Amino acid sequence: MTDSLISSAYSQALEVIASVEPRIAEATRQELADQRGSLKLIASENYASPAVLMTMGTWFSDKYAEGTVGHRFYAGCQNVDTVESLAAEHARELFGAPYAYVQPHSGIDANLVAFWSILANRVESPYLEKLQAKNVNELTEADWESLRHELGNQRLLGMSLDAGGHLTHGFRPNISGKMFHQQQYGTDPETGLLDYDAVAAKAREFKPLVLVAGYSAYPRRVNFAKMREIADEVGAVLMVDMAHFAGLVAGKVFTGEEDPVPFAHLTTTTTHKSLRGPRGGMVLAQEEFAADVDRGCPMVLGGPLSHVMAAKAVAFAEARTTEFQDYAQRIADNAKSLAEGFLSRGANLVTGGTDNHLVLLDVSSFGLTGRQAESALLDAGVVTNRNSVPADPNGAWYTSGIRLGTPALTTRGFGHDEFDTVADLIVDVLSNTEAGTTKAGGPSKASYVVADGVAERVTARSAEMLDKHPLYPGLVLG
Template sequence: MPRNVESTAFSSALEVIGGVEPRIADAIRAELADQRQSLKLIASENYASPATLLAMGNWLSDKYAEGTVGRRFYAGCQNVDTVEALAAEHARELFGAAHAYVQPHSGIDANLVAFWAILADRVEAPALQRAKARHVNDLTEVDWFALRRELGDQRMLGMSLDAGGHLTHGFRPNISGKMFDQRSYGTDPATGLVDYDKVAEAAREFRPLVLVAGYSAYPRKVNFRIMREIADSVGATFMVDMAHFAGLVAGKVFTGDFDPVPHAHIVTTTTHKSLRGPRGGMVLCGPELADQVDRGCPMVLGGPLPHVMAAKAVALAEARRPDFADYAQRIVDNAQALAEGLLRRGAKLVTGGTDNHLVLIDVTGYGLTGRQAEQALLDSGIVTNRNAVPQDPNGAWYTSGIRIGTPALTTRGLGLAEMDATAELIHTVLSQTTAGTGPDGTASKAKYVLDPALADKVSRQATELLAGFPLYPNVDLT
């Protein structure tokens, strides 16, 4: 491909956009500039390829396509059918899944599709039998509230937020917490690791309808074989949310007991993060849940986004290439190098290291809250996010941790030496930041003190570190 093709594509697009609303074109240019010069260490972020990005900006956006391939509620969807079928084919082949549903707009949407598919399978089918016994032939005539009272609250067991779980796994602020009676399993207080015996004990006591595994801030592998055995022992449906580590599964870094697809009844994921695709979601399952999953639209989803499904197909095709496996392995190698660099400098890490793409720093060792550390690092050109740690004394807003990840920097080509340099920059900022005080002189969980000269120096060092690894090198907007 000639070097100027990508530059021409993006420059032309911005020229067209700028002709209508120049402030939007300026914001897009500024975002690229910001990403090029900062150390992006947010574990859930990455850089999609130019091909993936360009696949989203086209006429597919103009189509309504409710339904599934070959069964649409709108005419003229033959090209959407092609796009969706290709995306699903790539997903099935990449993950070894029997069925793939690529319509979800986000990870939350994917989880909602999975939850309702499970409820339909476990509750709706028996309800239909009961309704027919009462000579009711249409489920729309069933009193679902009465049915819920009759069957009892539906229960979900998932990882606690402070142990690294996610809001969509049954917590009250999310709709999943209103759908299910939720209970959490945590981690061993001494090691920070999942205690499978304790999970089994909780499952026996709580008898969940759904056992959820998966995480957003747990820096270790999960043994999905054991988790499936626990689910089977209590008759639960086993669901895995692999949004964070899908790229490690696709790249065959996580195999055997640590690959969720052969063990789970249903698997959800985002298509960005370590999978390096567009922002969106996806559901994988066996044939027994396929029909229920395919009801995602209109069950809980709005109309499919054909242009995003096109981008998913492109990204999934990229992930099937041999070089993606090398990329996935380098993500983990870099995360472990980053963890080792921080440990050598005295940082306290949850679980003492990592097996995957993320590292969780307990910043109380620096005398800071997560919010203070997050902002001090941002002032210094290092983009992270604050995160709770197990038994977090500062709660979910201020937190006591910083979550960092390596998918994005690995995409740029940074390696082990650069990870050590990054650890040095992080440690420098955190060790030189102190907690501030409020107006009344009491300790603040938000205010902090950092010498602006030091922040500027670290920011320049971060930019210099990235200079040898240009982001989108074939895109020149000047």
């Protein structure tokens, strides 16, 4: 696809939008400008290709298609069947999975489908049908307790939030923590690394129905063969959430025991992040769970987003190339470069480094909370997100860390030297930022003061790198 063709397509699309609501067209233009002018280091974000983005803007958006391929609740779904079949085919081939369900709208949806599929597969209870007939928003804590009792008080063991797990891995305020009687495993307090013996001991004691592996802020690889051994020993279903590192699995950076798909009963993922597709979710399953997962609609989901499934098919096709494998390897290499850049400048990293796509920086040594660090960096055009560290004294809101990922800037062409410079810029900002005070004069966890000229200096240095690696090069909006 030529640059002129892409530019023409987007310019004309924005003209059509502007004819109805010019403010939306302007916000869209501004979003591109903002993304082009900032260092995007949020580990869960990326830049989809023009082909993926364009696929979402079609009349597939207009079509309802509840059900599955060949078994829809609406007529006239033959083209949606083609789209969903192609997306699932590419996913199976890409990940070597027996079955792929591409309907989930998000990672949380994918996890819900997986959880309910496990319950439907392993637990017999008429209460399941009763629950599906109710509005979930109307359920009280007593309802959830009754549900847990009716399902045999089923148990889930997942990674704790401060150790790097996700909200949907049994965090109590999340629906996963309400569906199950849950406990969590953490990491070694000295190293920050997973202790498989400790996980196994907890599993033997707790005896969960579901053992959840995977992470959103753990900067190391996981041995999924060991996690499967633990699950098998206690009779648990191993569910792996690979939303963050799916691109490294697809790109063959994670292979053997670090590839979750052969070992997990069910593997869930988002389709954006390191996979660089549209925002959405997916469930991969072994054959014994395929029929249950296939009932994701109407069990959990309503009508699938056909235009997004089409974009998933395009993204999966892109990921089945040697070019994507090279890209995935550069993501991991660049994360190491970023980590080394921090360590050489005296910064403190959780686990002391990384061997995946993300780095977790403990900012307490700078005298800051994660919220203060996130805000100060944003002032300098560096986009990150605050994140808990193990045993975080500041909790999940203010936090003591910031999470940084390399997928987006790797898409732009950043390499070793640029990521070393990125580490220097971040340390520059944080070293020149002080915590503010509250109205009462005490230390604040939110307010901050950046020394004069620092944000401008960092923004100027960032601009030099960004100009050398333009976002969507050749895309000029008329």
